[in-house]
Amino acid sequence: MVSEETFYVSQLVKKSVPKVGRIKVFDTTLRDGEQTPGVSLTPEEKLEIATQLDKLGVDIIEAGFPITSDGEKKAVKLIAKAGLKSEICGLARVTQTDLDAAINCDVPYVHTFVGTSEIHMKVKLKMMPEQILEKAVWAVDYVKNHGLICEFSPEDATRTDMAFLKKICKAVQEAKVDKINIPDTVGVMVPTVMKNFISELKKVIKVPISVHCHNDLGLAVANSIAAVEGGATQVHATINGLGERAGNAALEEVVMGLIAFYDAQTNINTKLIAETSELVARLTGIRPQPNKAIVGENAFAHEAGIHVHGVLTSPATYEPITPEMVGHKRRLVLGKHVGSHGVKAALDELNIQTTPEQLQEIVTRIKAIGDKGKTVTDADLRAIAEAIVGELTKEEKIVTLDELAVVTGNRVIPTASVKLVVEGKERIASATGVGPVDAALNAIQKVLELQDIRLREYRLEAITGGSDAIAEVMIKIEDKFRNIVSAKAAREDIVMASVEAMVNAINRILLKRRAIAG
Numbered sequence: 001m002v003s004e005e006t007f008y009v010s011q012l013v014k015k016s017v018p019k020v021g022r023i024k025v026f027d028t029t030l031r032d033g034e035q036t037p038g039v040s041l042t043p044e045e046k047l048e049i050a051t052q053l054d055k056l057g058v059d060i061i062e063a064g065f066p067i068t069s070d071g072e073k074k075a076v077k078l079i080a081k082a083g084l085k086s087e088i089c090g091l092a093r094v095t096q097t098d099l100d101a102a103i104n105c106d107v108p109y110v111h112t113f114v115g116t117s118e119i120h121m122k123v124k125l126k127m128m129p130e131q132i133l134e135k136a137v138w139a140v141d142y143v144k145n146h147g148l149i150c151e152f153s154p155e156d157a158t159r160t161d162m163a164f165l166k167k168i169c170k171a172v173q174e175a176k177v178d179k180i181n182i183p184d185t186v187g188v189m190v191p192t193v194m195k196n197f198i199s200e201l202k203k204v205i206k207v208p209i210s211v212h213c214h215n216d217l218g219l220a221v222a223n224s225i226a227a228v229e230g231g232a233t234q235v236h237a238t239i240n241g242l243g244e245r246a247g248n249a250a251l252e253e254v255v256m257g258l259i260a261f262y263d264a265q266t267n268i269n270t271k272l273i274a275e276t277s278e279l280v281a282r283l284t285g286i287r288p289q290p291n292k293a294i295v296g297e298n299a300f301a302h303e304a305g306i307h308v309h310g311v312l313t314s315p316a317t318y319e320p321i322t323p324e325m326v327g328h329k330r331r332l333v334l335g336k337h338v339g340s341h342g343v344k345a346a347l348d349e350l351n352i353q354t355t356p357e358q359l360q361e362i363v364t365r366i367k368a369i370g371d372k373g374k375t376v377t378d379a380d381l382r383a384i385a386e387a388i389v390g391e392l393t394k395e396e397k398i399v400t401l402d403e404l405a406v407v408t409g410n411r412v413i414p415t416a417s418v419k420l421v422v423e424g425k426e427r428i429a430s431a432t433g434v435g436p437v438d439a440a441l442n443a444i445q446k447v448l449e450l451q452d453i454r455l456r457e458y459r460l461e462a463i464t465g466g467s468d469a470i471a472e473v474m475i476k477i478e479d480k481f482r483n484i485v486s487a488k489a490a491r492e493d494i495v496m497a498s499v500e501a502m503v504n505a506i507n508r509i510l511l512k513r514r515a516i517a518g
């Protein structure tokens, strides 16, 4: 279930890889994902996520590990009776207490597991391989005798002796297991070997094969996809790649990779991926890194001028998939790498028209802000652009600001010195005030000998939070002839923004007087 839009991926890859058909998605966000250090969800939160996963279209929801706590049992029960379309599954070790805890939650599907690698059998379980095999078969039999779907995992399969792995898989098959899941429990596979590993197992496993990859070496998604190439028809995954240690294979990456390269058919409504990611991030408190594929804040953000120009001309130049496919948004970031095309596009969005000179001035300001390590938000851009668009042209200006210096502190009287150029002539004056802004405005009035001008209104707004935010100053002044004008300026420095706004307003009032005088 993905839109008809085209994927702009490598045609070489598309020609080289097989088409894989229907792939089932087994979501374990609420079980392995909840095992992410620091994450703990209430039953109600788990139900909210399960409802969203159901909407997203996952085939199976592993709702939890019921034996772990009463809250977990409550959550799994709540999800099992919520009437969702996804199959609801509970996890259990191969013991009667674990299996009963899951079965008593009224789930239709039990996922049972036992360690099969030498280190798990010897060190953790302290059991012989034959005992492990017997317990696995017993557990599958127990679940099947309760009339439930049973999936079996030989934990740490990828570090298990192949002969024993095949033996235990054959044995659980004889006990009528429905699916066998191959966990790469500690993320020690590489894609080429994973593909062959699954192909080899397929020689003895006749039920559907699933795969469960951890991301310890950053290969969980690649290994999951390789397993599908090898013949797996189900993938375990978590939203945002949550999970034990470095996490599990990220559902959004596996699904988009399988669809884009392998033409996989899944039941996932890919347009709901971003909102699902957001819900999981909000409820778990774990935000994906900004550069995380598919769902990261920057996954469809473009800053560099050349990229922005390309994307504005045709998104496929720098986007192999569109943000719309996954319910995300394209974002143009205004920073030091910005170019005029990007700024123009952002201004168009804000419905702000500029002359080429004004556009250039806005680009210069944004780059200067970028050089200080910041980016410019839409609100900042609006303030900067409105101030520049509202400015008089160089030719129109009677007064321009050349220099400004202010001294302030708890033991000095705030003092400002300004150098203005008035019709080609430099004028300098200093004045004090109750604060640096007041002192600067007084100095301007002094230098211009404009004692008749009264400040009627002064408004200062920090556009975005933070002490280094862009400040927008709006000033309204009135002279003795009752001429009233207002002007704006936007700068990171509030004194500079205030002085610029004042100089802009004075220019306007002087022009107005000239016009009246004819």
Ligand code: KIV
Pocket (backbone or CB within 6 Å): 032, 113, 153, 155, 156, 183, 184, 185, 186, 212, 214
């Ligand atoms: O990583 C793992 O092996 C698991 C099992 C419970 C399948 O999570």
Ligand code: ZN
Pocket (backbone or CB within 6 Å): 032, 183, 185, 212, 214, 244
């Ligand atoms: Zn796991």
